[in-house]
Amino acid sequence: MSTIVNQRRVGWHLGLIAVLLFLHRVSAAEPPAWVADLRSAVAAELSAEALPLAQVQPAIEVTSTYDPAQGRMQGSMQVALHNDGAEPWSEIGFVLHANNARSYVGTGITINAATVDGRAVVPRLVADGRGVLLPLTTPLAPGAWTTCTLAFTTTIPEEGGRAGLLTRSAHGHHLYSWLPEPAIHRGGWDFPALVAFSDPSFVRAADYRWRLTLPTGWTLVAGGQESRQTDGTWLVLAPRIRNLVAWVSDQPVEVMRLTPPSGPEVRVAYIGKHTVRAAFCASVARDALIIASEMFGAYPRRSYDIVFATFALQVGGMEASGMTFLHEPLFAKLNWRGRDPLTDQENSLLHATIHEVLHSWWxxxxxxxxxxxxxxxxxxxxxxxxxxMERLRSENTMQMLIGTRLPAMMAIAKESAPLDTAGDRMSEMQFGVLLYCRGPLMYQALRVEVGDDALFAALREWYRQHSGGVVTRADWDRTFLTLLPEERRAAFTRSWLTGTDDPVPASMDLVLKSGQAASIRQMVENARSAAAEQKPVAPVTPPPPATPVP
Ligand SMILES: [Zn+2]
Known part of the structure; x- marks a missing residue:
């Protein structure tokens, strides 16, 4: 008798657990309660003009302690994210860029522990440690939320890192790719071995709140709003962040602040006697933020930080969310007494500043x-x-830029590649010429063909529709290619995007008003036919994968 009663009780308990599990799964249709608190806190750094996002972002709470002497970051993170795809997920993926031996030297992230929805799980390192997968007990349905935690240790070397990123130097420590970042699921989790010139940025944008403990006497500059708390720790409020990036230094850091009556505050952090150079950078960054906000849509945050770093490669700067690194030697080289510092081709500091600021949009x-x-x-x-630069100076400045970039096609005349080539299928020269010279010319050609009104309306739509998300070639075709009449689209795509037969398209004759496009076209064609004669039987083959740059 008592046994029967007990069995009934057991059955009742099992039923209750099933109901609770069901309720738990129902509640996963919404983010957990702590997310509202995090989002309202990071909203302090969100501009009042920030566009509403089409998609809900993950929320990430990070707590970490940095030991600069050892170059070791000990951290834990709590992540609330939802399945933003169309298929159920059986695992959650995070990118560990610092473990990519192809383009990082001496860095590494170790995952010490992980949980999913409160239960300990065994993290599975994949792709030579470039990614980690956390198993789910039940598949995560599209739109459903889950919470996971990760405990990690990141090693930051004194030399190496990635072209100066994730490295300790005498000036400061550059913290990029220092934590697990939420991966993007496209048919599966994918953790490619990025080459040095492909940015470690194909990750989900998220709202971050970060508490950092640093030794006394160290300063922090981070994307978002950073502040030292009364207990000596640092708090970073970082909404809508693609990469959470920071710089720490124990040197006497000066900060030049430019606070316009409206729009974001610009802060330039530097060490040494560089007051005037910092002022140039701050003012041109401020101007770029205002012009781009007007033309593309509002910059989403209340601040923008610039810090100076030393890169191992010929890199002018490196963008991050809400902040940027600029190459220190460029800073020291800026000469404002001679030529116009904005357009001086010998001094690219201000060009690099504007370029990195514009990455805030793209x-x-x-x-x-x-x-x-x-x-x-x-x-x-x-x-x-x-x-x-055209807006800050004149149309002549745009013409000067086109006139100096178009001849770069000569550098890859003998071995060209389509603009839409993947990063690891291009040489460094092809990457440089195609992405920074020919690619921008495509937009100017499109502008001349369709007119300012149509192009800028498309750019505003591009920003409005895809902010917080990721775009693909199909999205680009929908927004930009459709600006052209239907009968022009295939030829435009072949000329600019997918082909190599038309290095200097005929439209350049209209774009470059000096008339030099025809002679540049002739020179490129001559170089190509000379190369073809030398290797008459050589088939058109894609270039070999680029050698990793240490
Ligand atoms: Zn760039």
């Missing part, structure tokens, strides 16, 4: 697969830079 807000489709953000960012 990369940070409108994301893309920077490994497979680097052409979706770099060329548009560089053309937008030229446009800002």
């Amino acid at each position: 990369y940070d807000q409108v994301g893309n697969d920077t490994h497979r489709e680097p052409w979706l953000d770099e060329p548009l960012t560089e053309w937008s830079t030229w446009y800002v």
Whole structure:
């Protein structure tokens, strides 16, 4: 008798657990309660003009302690994210860029522990450690939310890192790719071995709140709003962030602040006697933020930080969300007494400043697969830079930029590649010429063909529709290719995007008013036919994968 009663009780308990599990699964249709608190806190850094996002972003709470002497970041993170795809997920993926031996030297992230919905799970490292997958007990339905935690340790070397990123130097420590970042699911989790010139940026944008413990005497600059708390720790409020990036230094850091009556505050952090140079950078960054906000849609945050770093490669700067690194030697080289510092081809500091600021629109807000489709953000960012320079000076400045970039086609005349080539299928020279010279020319050609009104309306739509998300070639075709009459689209695509037969398209004769396009076209054609004669039987083959740059 008692046994029967007990069995009934057991059955009743099992029923209750099933109901609770069901309720738990129902509640996963919404983010957990702590997310509302995080979002309202990070909203302090969100501009009042920030566009509403089409998609809900993950929320990420990070707590970490940095030991600068050892170059070790010990961290834990709590992540609330939802399945933003159309298929159920059986695992959750995070990118560990610092484990990519192809383009990072001496760095690494170790995952020490992980949980999913409160239960400990065994994290599975995949792709030579470039990604980690956390298993789910039940598949996560499209639109449903889950919460996971990760405990990690990141090693930051004294030399190496990635072209100066994720490296300790005498000036400061550059913290890029220092934490697990939410991966993007496209048919599966994918963790490519990025080459050094493909940005580590194909990750989901998220709202981040970060508490960092640093030794006394160290300063932090981070994307978002950073502040030292009364207990000595640092708090970073970072809404709508693609990459959470920071710089720490124990040097006497000066900060030049420019606070316009409206729009974001610009802060330039520097070490040494560089007051005037910092002022140039701050003012040109401020102007770029205002012009781009007017033309493309509002910059989403209340601040923008610039810090100076030393890169190992010939890199002018490196964009991040809400902040940027600029190459220190460029800073020291800026000479404002001679030529116009904005347009001086010998001094590219201000050009680099505008370029990195413009990435706030194209990369940070409108994301893309920077490994497979680097052409979706770099060329548009560089053309937008030229446009800002046109607005700050004149149409002659745009003409000067076109006239100096078009001849770069000579450098790859003998071995060209289509603009839509993946990063690891291009040489460094092809990457440089295609993405920073020819790609921007495509936008100027489109502008001349369809007119300012149509192009800028498309750019505003591109920003409005895809902020917080990632775009693909299909999205680009829908927004930009459709500006052209239907009968022009195939030829435009072949000339600019997918082909190599038309290095200097005929439209350049209208774009470059000096008339030099025809002679540049002739020179490129001559170089190509000379190369073809030398290798008469050589088939057109894609270039070999680029060698990793240490
Ligand atoms: Zn760029």
